[in-house]
Amino acid sequence: MAYSEKVIDHFNNPKNVGTLDKSKKNVGTGLVGAPECGDVMRLQIQVNEESGLIEDAKFKTFGCGSAIASSSLATEWLKGKTVDQALEIDNMEIVEELALPPVKIHCSVLAEDAIKTAINDYRVKQGLEPIKMNEHH
Amino acid sequence: MVQFPIYLDNNATTPLDPRVLEAMLPYFTNKFGNAASRNHAFGWDAEEAVDYAREQIAAIVNANPKEIIFTSGATESNNLAIKGVAEMYAAKGNHIITVNTEHKAVLDACRHLEKQGLKVTYLEPAGDGLIDLKELENAITDKTILVTIMYGNNEIGVVQPIREISAIAKKHGVLFHTDATQAVGKIPVDVIADGIDIMSFSAHKMYGPKGVGALFVRRKNPRVKVTAQIDGGGHERGMRSGTLNVPGIVGFGKACEICRLEMTEEAARLSKMRDQLEKELLTLEESYVNGNVAHRLPHVSNISFKFVEGEGLMMKVKNIAVSSGSACTSASLEPSYVLKNLGLDDELAHSSLRFGLGRFTTQEEIDYAIDYVKKAVTDLRELSPLWEMFKDGIDLKSVVWQDH
Numbered sequence: 284m285a286y287s288e289k290v291i292d293h294f295n296n297p298k299n300v301g302t303l304d305k306s307k308k309n310v311g312t313g314l315v316g317a318p319e320c321g322d323v324m325r326l327q328i329q330v331n332e333e334s335g336l337i338e339d340a341k342f343k344t345f346g347c348g349s350a351i352a353s354s355s356l357a358t359e360w361l362k363g364k365t366v367d368q369a370l371e372i373d374n375m376e377i378v379e380e381l382a383l384p385p386v387k388i389h390c391s392v393l394a395e396d397a398i399k400t401a402i403n404d405y406r407v408k409q410g411l412e413p414i415k416m417n418e419h420h
Numbered sequence: 421m422v423q424f425p426i427y428l429d430n431n432a433t434t435p436l437d438p439r440v441l442e443a444m445l446p447y448f449t450n451k452f453g454n455a456a457s458r459n460h461a462f463g464w465d466a467e468e469a470v471d472y473a474r475e476q477i478a479a480i481v482n483a484n485p486k487e488i489i490f491t492s493g494a495t496e497s498n499n500l501a502i503k504g505v506a507e508m509y510a511a512k513g514n515h516i517i518t519v520n521t522e523h524k525a526v527l528d529a530c531r532h533l534e535k536q537g538l539k540v541t542y543l544e545p546a547g548d549g550l551i552d553l554k555e556l557e558n559a560i561t562d563k564t565i566l567v568t569i570m571y572g573n574n575e576i577g578v579v580q581p582i583r584e585i586s587a588i589a590k591k592h593g594v595l596f597h598t599d600a601t602q603a604v605g606k607i608p609v610d611v612i613a614d615g616i617d618i619m620s621f622s623a624h625k626m627y628g629p630k631g632v633g634a635l636f637v638r639r640k641n642p643r644v645k646v647t648a649q650i651d652g653g654g655h656e657r658g659m660r661s662g663t664l665n666v667p668g669i670v671g672f673g674k675a676c677e678i679c680r681l682e683m684t685e686e687a688a689r690l691s692k693m694r695d696q697l698e699k700e701l702l703t704l705e706e707s708y709v710n711g712n713v714a715h716r717l718p719h720v721s722n723i724s725f726k727f728v729e730g731e732g733l734m735m736k737v738k739n740i741a742v743s744s745g746s747a748c749t750s751a752s753l754e755p756s757y758v759l760k761n762l763g764l765d766d767e768l769a770h771s772s773l774r775f776g777l778g779r780f781t782t783q784e785e786i787d788y789a790i791d792y793v794k795k796a797v798t799d800l801r802e803l804s805p806l807w808e809m810f811k812d813g814i815d816l817k818s819v820v821w822q823d824h
Contacts, residue, residue, distance in 0.1 A: 319766045
């Protein structure tokens with residue numbers, strides 16, 4: 284399969300790999316996918332409680348190059364955004380940025396789900412209602 | 421100086437040995453005759469070359485040259501053997517026994533016959549890839565006409581107990597065919613000592629050209645016949661019509677001769693490097709060899725690395741050309757059926773790599789591959805949430821996954 288240069292770059296030099304302390308009240312964690320499907324993404328955000336901005340984002344992904352690149356890109360985009368702005372990230376933006384082929388669109392869907400799941404985890408910790416997840420699939 | 425990518429996929433195909441190419445070249449140009457032309461020197465030269473190659477090919481498997489039928493390759497040989505026996509011996513019975521880890525050329529030929537009403541038993545090997553001889557014997561009925569079980573497996577290299585299998589078939593008066601594509605030229609194969617009635621093999625797995633293979637069809641004790649699947653001029657004792665691929669056959673002959681003379685030394689050299697590669701890669705935690713290691717081709721190693729994903733792994737090891745149990749380029753997510761039929765779960769089947777060493781593999785290449793694959797697996801595990809969970813002592817089977 285021919286990967287785009289951006290996918291290859293994120294794959295070879297993934298950004299923001301790591302783990303945040305999920306017990307913290309200002310950290311939201313999203314774990315999506317399943318091992319038998321070949322993709323598991325864990326995406327975490329850390330929100331600055333004064334500014335309301337996402338001050339850090341980390342990921343770990345078990346999956347193909349496109350899945351790793353999608354989550355790496357997502358963490359880049361998340362940093363510096365408010366939680367509400369982060370909710371606006373659409374999987375098709377990831378598809379366009381990474382030039383993902385049709386068989387790899389599910390990787391971007393998974394990344395969007397990981398963002399929203401992480402945000403919901405954060406919202407619940409803050410005593411807020413979880414937002415409704417899109418039904419892509 | 422190591423050149424990239426390093427070729428470690430010699431079970432898929434092998435490069436042509438330069439000595440083979442040299443033998444073939446005249447038969448593309450000035451010795452271009454049709455081996456079936458009986459009236460002039462062009463034909464005689466071609467026929468003589470084919471006869472000589474037939475002797476070289478027969479010699480490597482201890483057959484009589486008259487027992488060698490040329491085909492386009494092992495897929496055609498398997499089809500001719502299985503469909504040809506089914507048709508020729510239809511009056512005797514309608515049952516075939518095979519194994520569910522055979523090559524697709526065998527399994528799909530069997531499925532084709534099933535659609536026509538034949539009965540096929542698919543034996544299930546143990547977790548190490550070896551079949552149970554008792555199960556084989558129990559599967560034989562008075563309607564069984566053929567047992568077809570491969571010599572050495574293409575994905576895991578496991579070598580079946582061929583002599584025991586052929587003895588069981590013989591005891592019950594059933595013909596025995598073996599797909600020996602991965603074995604001939606790599607380990608000693610002897611159709612007499614091994615009790616083989618019909619056998620498929622191919623040139624391009626043993627440093628010969630693509631597009632030429634053979635079917636050994638025993639001529640006595642018992643005399644075996646297969647119904648031709650390609651009709652025409654009645655070449656190859658009426659079992660396979662079509663103008664012979666003279667340069668290909670000459671190359672096949674030369675390839676067999678080289679393998680026959682160099683096999684022992686080559687197998688020792690390759691198995692030493694294979695064992696080193698395997699031992700080193702198994703120092704990685706949670707890595708597992710697939711298939712029985714005591715009954716195995718000398719140049720193959722198939723290893724699964726838990727907690728890394730197959731497609732990502734293939735992308736990470738792009739400096740080496742290997743095969744993966746992951747069907748990553750297709751839209752299907754189904755991993756290798758061979759590994760699944762050994763009882764591996766999807767994850768382990770997906771995260772496997774098959775290393776196939778060959779005549780031109782060097783020690784430097786293996787040294788490089790060891791460090792390179794170790795680093796790739798370690799890097800991907802650093803990225804893997806599953807590895808982190810495993811290291812934290814979380815049982816992944818107990819996790820409720822948000823499935824897609």
